[in-house]
Amino acid sequence: MLKNRNLVDPMDFTEEELDEVFSLAESIIDHPEAYVHKCEGKILATLFFEPSTRTRLSFESAMLRLGGRVLGFSEADSSSAAKGESLADTIRTVSQYSDIIAMRHPREGSATLATQHASVPFINAGDGGHHHPTQTLTDLLTIRRIKHRFDHLNIGLCGDLKFGRTTHSLTKAMARYANVHFTFISPEELRVPEYIRYNLSQKDVPYQEVERLESVIGNLDVLYMTRVQKERFFNEEDYVRLKDSYILDREKLRHAKDDLTVLHPLPRVNEIAVEVDDDPRACYFEQVRYGVFARMALIMKLLGV
Numbered sequence: 294m295l296k297n298r299n300l301v302d303p304m305d306f307t308e309e310e311l312d313e314v315f316s317l318a319e320s321i322i323d324h325p326e327a328y329v330h331k332c333e334g335k336i337l338a339t340l341f342f343e344p345s346t347r348t349r350l351s352f353e354s355a356m357l358r359l360g361g362r363v364l365g366f367s368e369a370d371s372s373s374a375a376k377g378e379s380l381a382d383t384i385r386t387v388s389q390y391s392d393i394i395a396m397r398h399p400r401e402g403s404a405t406l407a408t409q410h411a412s413v414p415f416i417n418a419g420d421g422g423h424h425h426p427t428q429t430l431t432d433l434l435t436i437r438r439i440k441h442r443f444d445h446l447n448i449g450l451c452g453d454l455k456f457g458r459t460t461h462s463l464t465k466a467m468a469r470y471a472n473v474h475f476t477f478i479s480p481e482e483l484r485v486p487e488y489i490r491y492n493l494s495q496k497d498v499p500y501q502e503v504e505r506l507e508s509v510i511g512n513l514d515v516l517y518m519t520r521v522q523k524e525r526f527f528n529e530e531d532y533v534r535l536k537d538s539y540i541l542d543r544e545k546l547r548h549a550k551d552d553l554t555v556l557h558p559l560p561r562v563n564e565i566a567v568e569v570d571d572d573p574r575a576c577y578f579e580q581v582r583y584g585v586f587a588r589m590a591l592i593m594k595l596l597g598v
């Protein structure tokens with residue numbers, strides 16, 4: 294029996310496979326009418342044990358736009374996990390009701406565990422502070438559409454780089470392209486995890502770590518802002534002290550390149566002032582839009598339709 298194809302880690306797809314996904318996403322953008330029946334008769338299950346607006350709804354929008362149907366839950370308390378059911382049993386059960394599963398779960402490693410029990414393709418929609426590979430597909434598609442390349446870029450990642458799983462996944466994915474330089478901007482307590490720095494060093498990928506956004510903003514091609522992840526802090530006091538470490542505003546942007554691309558996986562709290570939204574360099578709502586097309590292409594690839 295053929296094994297299901299899953300997406301758990303941003304490196305699960307080769308560069309060639311990523312190119313296929315992005316070319317398909319771009320074809321859907323250009324000719325959406327050609328794809329409205331592609332998933333007729335198929336069901337996507339969205340199992341969200343943690344809150345979400347974009348990831349869950351963009352998956353559901355993606356499947357509906359492909360002519361498929363969706364079922365699922367948006368909080369653990371409305372599933373039998375609240376009665377003590379194991380994740381393995383939940384996944385075995387939902388595999389009987391659906392053709393493909395997207396799951397978000399607060400535990401690191403839960404996505405890998407789920408693939409061991411799923412009998413249909415499985416997608417990691419965020420596992421704790423670990424990875425968020427479909428956000429990375431969204432981020433890469435946005436960079437491809439705006440910059441037309443993945444190489445020769447200075448990428449700044451700013452904010453909570455310790456708990457921000459989107460930054461972990463994006464760093465891992467972008468590190469395989471030529472002449473990419475990473476600038477990590479965070480307070481000492483929210484530094485990018487040691488294993489990510491180690492992996493970059495092993496591959497001779499250049500990076501620097503700084504605390505002040507103002508000191509580097511003028512050198513960046515892409516600035517990826519992130520929220521301080523309140524839900525992963527152990528105490529409120531630390532969160533309150535660190536939550537407004539960075540606020541991108543018009544004044545800071547005055548020192549940036551004219552063709553800087555500002556991204557944010559969203560939701561934002563205070564880290565990008567609303568006044569920035571009208572700046573042509575602010576691309577985070579365009580990024581939201583590309584999230585649907587990236588997920589449509591991913592669903593089609595994993596279902597083989």
Ligand code: CP
Binds near residue numbers: 346348349428558
């Ligand atoms: N970017 C992202 O994961 O957003 P949600 O938490 O709203 O899904």
